[in-house]
Amino acid sequence: MKWFRWIGIIFLFGCSSIFAGNGNETENKTIGVISGRVTEENSGAPLAYANVAVAGTILGAVSDAEGFFKIIKVPQGIYTIVATYIGYEKKALDNVKVKTGETTHIEVRLAVSEITSEEIVVSATRKETTANLAPASVGVITAEEMQKKNISTFDQAIESAPSVQLTRSSGSNVQAVSIRGSSEVAGAGVGNRVLLLIDGRPALSPESGGALWNLVPTNSIERIEVVKGAYSSLYGSSAMGGVINVITKNPSPVAVTRIHTEDGFYEKAPGWTGYDAYNAFNTIEVAHSRRVGNLSYLIEAGHRHNDGHRQNTEFDMINLYGKTAYHFANNKNLQLAMNYNHVANDYPATWLSFLQPYHVAPAKLDNRQKRSEFSTDLYYYSIPTSELKYSSRFYYYTNNSEYTFWKDSSRMGNERIRQTSINNHRIGNVTQFDYYMSERHYMISGMEMQLDFVDARPANTLYGKHTAYNVAAYSQDEIKLSDRLTTTFGLRYDYNKIVDGYGEGNFSPKVSTVYEIQKDWSVRALVAQAFRNPSIAERYIKYEQGGNLHFHQNPNLKSEKLYASFEVGTKFKITDFTSYDISLFWNEYKNMIAYIADTAVAYQGYYKVVNLNRARMRGVEASIHVFYKQYLNASAGYTLLDARDISKDAGTRDVGYTSGNHDLPYKAKHSFNFNIDAGYEPVSLNLNGRYNSAIREVSIYPGSEPDAFFVLNGKLSVEFVPKCSVYIAVQNITNTQYEEIERYRMPGRSYMIGWSIQF
Known part of the structure; x- marks a missing residue:
């Protein structure tokens, strides 16, 4: 073998x-x-x-x-x-x-610093390093920043990161998360090209290769690291566009209890829409942590209810999270973490018409979905000598999704099946050795194994039962060639196999260099390759209910390749209170998975999933960070993206062919975001906003391309006594009417009031 x-x-x-x-x-x-x-x-x-x-x-x-x-x-x-x-x-x-x-x-x-300390990140190299010396562009979102912005769900936390683009059909459904244009939208989250990690373990659903992004519990997050670029050399499949690693909180050494509640409502929709419902939402979160001897633990629970901002967007969400750690003598530590999430929500549907964007077709009103997921992982690390660290993480992940259509038979729509269900299970292990050979030489080596079980019913419509496994080994050598120059070589090999079906191996090499011109000025370069294994859904899909589409299965679908990824960038400071990050990136894709009509039976609505497209995504990314003591912390980022279909027959199947438009679908050419935190005890103010240019190409409903939009949010907090604060917040202050994906209207202006206490 x-x-x-x-x-x-x-x-x-x-x-x-x-x-x-x-x-x-x-x-x-x-x-x-x-x-x-x-x-x-x-x-x-x-x-x-x-x-x-x-x-x-x-x-x-x-x-x-x-x-x-x-x-x-x-x-x-x-x-x-x-x-x-x-x-x-x-x-x-x-x-x-x-x-x-x-x-x-x-x-x-x-001593108290008047300037912001250097951020420490682990995702870019699988070990701690400063963001200034990371070989790729890395963004960090801390729990404190999330609290200041009044973040409710995980997708809201990452939407303002530079080069990150989200497409949502409702508050509980994230279609896709894309970094530098990497991911598809048409597959409704199937085959995402951004890898979600939670404490370093993969958190993608086995059947779709996508993530239940909105179910990640925000209350348990210590920080989020967004690593941009090809990272299959460390993390394997799906890390084509980048990696989003959620670092969860550790138990506190002293007894701490936190309580947070919030209530809010949506402003009524514009009168011309004919939608006049009053819709409210609320949140409650409780957490407790303490240490008893060598044992420490953390327990958190949260509940969110949202009436939805338009028809078919109501949801009810529960999050439970726990972590316990035992601190052995001799530099050994054992951690056990568990997480359960559940959401019951309306099945999102497109608007009824352009003039009725808050309504859906009557046949869709009683479509429902329930999704739940449970994960647990056991993490052990030991430092037997001053040069060697050993760590191993065993994990188990399962999710279940149930979809019910036309529960009221009088509202029967075009869906031919009344109920479907998908059950997934994944068990795996990641084991890694870190060896500090000298002050100029740091090597890591690891092995990863996964076993997936998928059962999608009814089998004659969805995917049926399948088993797959993936085994991999990786090694990375970081060499400090001089006091200022560091080079990293990485290589990973993955073998993915559908039991009794197709198997394929992939090498993922990487070479990066970081040169520190002076203390606060570094330049970097990265050359890498990456890949994504096709999901079970892409290989074995037979029928899609929403569009009444039939598919010919393609069990031998090959992996997508990012066969050439280049990035050069620099980080620097001009003053002690400002920092800058500029990068240029160029990515060449091939064997990209596409959904095309079967010309032999196209009139019957039959499609094929094939390796077809080639694509080029290139652009410029720039960000600035301004800070002054505890009074001001501001940042802004801009991304210019040129995403093109460069296939041999590019444009022959899209709406823009006659005008020579070869833009890839759902890619915003210009995106901008900013965040301002200002405060003078006991008052703090946050303003944040994001802009996306108009989408030129879509693949689901040509002619309904989303327009450009700008969304502004604000929050005012007052801490009357230490660790007890109240706040008011307004989302979408300008009441912008916009879509991220065609025919799914996003929320207008909403108002919130809440309080939090820690004791």
């Missing part, structure tokens, strides 16, 4: 380098301990959750609620200790001596 041999070669190559330098038994006999406390320089107050690291090693610790920390298994020697904390200046303590069998005590005093 050739695929097994390739996986073994890559994995063993990485591991051999790791274990080759891990045979020094003397080191275990010549170790000591570094302990101390992190405090604020002026007040002397302890700083909890500060990061303390031993430079030149993989060792480190996080301070507890009283600021104390302990780093064990430190080899005898002289070190530099580096401490970082958000909002404070980084501190380095030189010449810290460690002696065998002894504890070295240090005091770390951090």
